[in-house]
Amino acid sequence: MQTTSLSLQPTAPYSFTHACTYLATASTAVLDRVGERSYARAVRLGGHDLLISITASEEASSLQLTVSGASLDEDALEAAVAWVRHTFALDEDVSAFERLGAGDPIFGSLIARYPGLRLTLIAEPFEALLWAVIGQQVNIAFARKLRLTLLELSGREGEFAGERYPLMPMPATVAALDPTVLRARQFSQQKASYVIGLGAAVASGALDFAAVAALPPAEARTYLTGFRGVGRWTAEYLLIRGLGQRDSIPAADVGLQTVIGRHYGYGRKATEAEVRGLAEQWLGWRSWAAFYWWFALQRGD
DNA sequence: ATCCAGGCTCCTG
DNA sequence: CAGGAGCATGGA
Numbered sequence: 001m002q003t004t005s006l007s008l009q010p011t012a013p014y015s016f017t018h019a020c021t022y023l024a025t026a027s028t029a030v031l032d033r034v035g036e037r038s039y040a041r042a043v044r045l046g047g048h049d050l051l052i053s054i055t056a057s058e059e060a061s062s063l064q065l066t067v068s069g070a071s072l073d074e075d076a077l078e079a080a081v082a083w084v085r086h087t088f089a090l091d092e093d094v095s096a097f098e099r100l101g102a103g104d105p106i107f108g109s110l111i112a113r114y115p116g117l118r119l120t121l122i123a124e125p126f127e128a129l130l131w132a133v134i135g136q137q138v139n140i141a142f143a144r145k146l147r148l149t150l151l152e153l154s155g156r157e158g159e160f161a162g163e164r165y166p167l168m169p170m171p172a173t174v175a176a177l178d179p180t181v182l183r184a185r186q187f188s189q190q191k192a193s194y195v196i197g198l199g200a201a202v203a204s205g206a207l208d209f210a211a212v213a214a215l216p217p218a219e220a221r222t223y224l225t226g227f228r229g230v231g232r233w234t235a236e237y238l239l240i241r242g243l244g245q246r247d248s249i250p251a252a253d254v255g256l257q258t259v260i261g262r263h264y265g266y267g268r269k270a271t272e273a274e275v276r277g278l279a280e281q282w283l284g285w286r287s288w289a290a291f292y293w294w295f296a297l298q299r300g301d
Numbered sequence: 302a303t304c305c306a307g308g309c310t311c312c313t314g
Numbered sequence: 315c316a317g318g319a320g321c322a323t324g325g326a
Binding site for chain 1: 305306307308309310
Binding site for chain 1: 321322323324325326
């Protein structure tokens with residue numbers, strides 16, 4: 001067991017507190033331990049299970065990162081640092097994003113209300129994919145329950161300095177799940193089949209996240225929707241929260257439609273076309289805009 | 302009961 | 315390609 005600590009400097013303005021606020025109640029954050037200004041989780045990087053711990057000072061201008069692992073060599077440490085920078089978007093130059101508010105007072109007030117909030121990713125692409133599929137067409141509380149069930153049935157545990165942390169199951173483990181067991185645990189027939197099939201696709205290499213990340217957005221969507229259970233919404237959700245693509249708008253997302261309809265005074269949910277239309281002014285940063293809206297929705301703003 | 306929930310597949314025009 | 319029926323499972 002080896003441990004290394006170092007400090008990270010995000011570009012300004014940055015708020016680790018906002019990231020924690022989001023993760024503390026996000027239905028997707030079922031493997032994460034989140035405090036007001038602290039975060040910890042076990043994650044598999046480069047074939048090794050690592051424990052990542054992050055804390056921030058009160059002003060949160062810099063982060064303290066602690067990485068632990070059984071064999072923490074230079075490569076593993078480097079991977080952990082890159083993971084944190086990517087997952088929390090520490091290196092983004094957000095000045096162009098902040099200027100988006102100029103032409104749209106409603107969205108502008110959102111940017112002003114959450115200074116330093118950044119698109120915060122789900123730790124692993126496979127995790128983002130499964131959580132998205134599980135979250136299809138069910139309410140958020142129930143989706144969280146199903147995610148916890150999947151972890152209970154197939155998740156792993158890592159031990160770091162005598163303490164146990166949950167880990168995402170390996171894709172092959174998910175592929176080997178018994179659909180009847182999932183059904184007995186409130187998965188629908190098709191949701192069980194999607195989850196198992198996608199586990200197999202990732203395990204076999206047929207679904208390759210590195211390849212997806214290298215594709216332009218439109219082609220990535222086409223590639224992803226070729227897999228059963230992955231429609232446009234799921235593909236976009238994965239691209240945004242799993243791979244950190246900056247400019248994708250999941251206009252069919254019910255939550256997005258609800259919060260946008262409310263803020264723009266429609267007195268109803270916005271339609272998909274309305275969301276898509278509004279999003280044109282967020283060009284280049286549409287994923288970030290979606291994330292800001294989700295953040296507002298989660299907070300009841 | 303009825304409607305809704307961070308949709309998907311498959312089938313028509 | 316666009317639109318819609320049918321689907322599946324709980325929660326409020």
